[in-house]
C-alpha cells in the first residue's frame with residue numbers, strides 16, 4: 001500500500017506578535033499562504049509496525065527528531081495502529097528558512113497516513129493533532145491561505161490571494177526561531193495592518209497586499225543578519241513590487257506580477273545569494289499531481 005502528498009512551503013504576508021503567554025509562547029496574529037515550492041512525501045505501508053524516515057537531504061534528521069516521524073508516531077500511539085510506515089522525503093524546501101518546511105512535512109504525513117491507515121479523520125481533527133507537533137503544523141494541514149492566531153494553531157481560512165510570482169532568497173546563515181521570539185522587544189513594535197491585509201485578500205487587491213506586507217520579527221533578524229536587508233534592497237532595486245522576510249527568517253521574498261520581472265530579480269541576486277527560487281503564489285488546496 002502506498003500514497004503520496006505534496007508539502008508546500010508557506011510565506012507570511014503579515015506576522016504580528018501581541019504578547020508573551022504564560023506558557024512562554026507568544027500570542028501571534030499571522031496571515032499566511034502557500035507557494036508552489038514543495039517537498040514530496042511518499043508513504044509505504046509497513047506490516048512490521050516500524051516507522052522509518054528516508055530523505056535525500058543531509059540537513060534534516062532521519063530519526064525520531066524528524067517532524068514527519070513525530071507526526072506518524074503521534075497518530076500510531078493515539079489510534080493504536082499496529083501497522084507502520086516508511087516515510088520518504090524528497091526535500092525541496094530550504095531548511096530552517098522561515099518557510100515551515102518541517103511543519104509542512106509533518107502536516108503532509110498526517111494527511112497521507114489518514115488515508116494509508118484508514119483513520120477517516122477530518123482536516124480540523126488533523127489540524128488539532130498537528131498543533132501538538134509545532135505551532136505552524138495546523139496551518140500546513142489546511143495547506144491554503146489563512147489567519148493564524150494563538151500560538152499559530154487557531155486557523156481561519158481565507159480565499160487565495162490573486163495570482164503572482166514570488167522570488168524566494170535564503171541567505172546562508174541559519175536562524176533559530178526560538179531565539180528570534182525571545183529577543184523580540186514587544187513594547188517597541190510597529191504592528192501590521194492585519195485587518196487591511198485580510199480585506200485586500202478578500203478583494204483580490206494585489207496592490208493592497210503589497211503595501212501591507214509586514215513582519216515584526218524583522219526587528220530581531222534584520223539587525224543580526226545584514227544579508228537579509230541587503231537582499232530586500234536588491235530585490236526592490238531590481239523591480240519587486242514588495243518584499244518581506246518570511247516567518248523567523250532568514251528567507252526573503254519579493255512579489256511581482258510577471259515572470260519576466262521575476263527572472264530579472266533572480267538574475268540580479270547572483271553574487272548576493274546562492275539559494276534563490278522563482279515560484280508561483282498558490283494559496284489554495286492542492287490536488288495531487
Ligand SMILES: C[C@@](CO)(OP(=O)(O)O)[C@H](O)COP(=O)(O)OP(=O)(O)OC[C@H]1O[C@@H](n2ccc(N)nc2=O)[C@H](O)[C@@H]1O
Pocket residue numbers: 012015024025026027028030097098099100101103133134135136137150151152177178181182246247248249
Ligand atoms: C515563526 C513562525 C511564523 O510562521 O514560522 P517559521 O519562521 O518557524 O517558519 C512560527 O511562529 C514558528 O512555528 P514553529 O517553527 O512551528 O515553532 P515551534 O516549533 O512551535 O516553536 C519553536 C519555538 O519558537 C517560539 N515560539 C513559537 C511560536 C509562537 N507562537 N511563540 C513562540 O514563542 C518558542 O520559543 C518555541 O519553543
Ligand SMILES: Nc1ncnc2c1ncn2[C@@H]1O[C@H](COP(=O)(O)OP(=O)(O)O)[C@@H](O)[C@H]1O
Pocket residue numbers: 059060061065066067068089094095096097098099100101102103104105106177247248249
Ligand atoms: N522534515 C523536516 N524538514 C525540515 N526540517 C526538519 C524536518 N524534521 C525536523 N527538522 C528540523 O526542524 C528545523 C527546521 O524546521 P523548518 O520547518 O525547515 O524551518 P522553519 O521552522 O524555519 O520554517 C531544523 O532544526 C531541522 O533539523
